[in-house]
Amino acid sequence: MAEFFSGVVREMRKVSWPKKKELTRYTVIVLSTVVFMSLFFAVIDLGISEIIRLVLE
Numbered sequence: 852m853a854e855f856f857s858g859v860v861r862e863m864r865k866v867s868w869p870k871k872k873e874l875t876r877y878t879v880i881v882l883s884t885v886v887f888m889s890l891f892f893a894v895i896d897l898g899i900s901e902i903i904r905l906v907l908e
Contacts, residue, residue: 869877
């Protein structure tokens with residue numbers, strides 16, 4: 852078990868971590884994509900709901 856964790860620590864030192872500027876940019880991109888996709892699917896859902904409501908009436 853100790854050998855496993857020492858291997859994990861060794862590998863984590865090899866990781867190329869993003870700089871603060873890159874991390875901020877990536878975070879903004881991810882959050883804006885999530886917001887855009889949420890709004891997109893909400894509009895699609897409302898549209899489909901209205902179409903079904905019109906068909907059923």
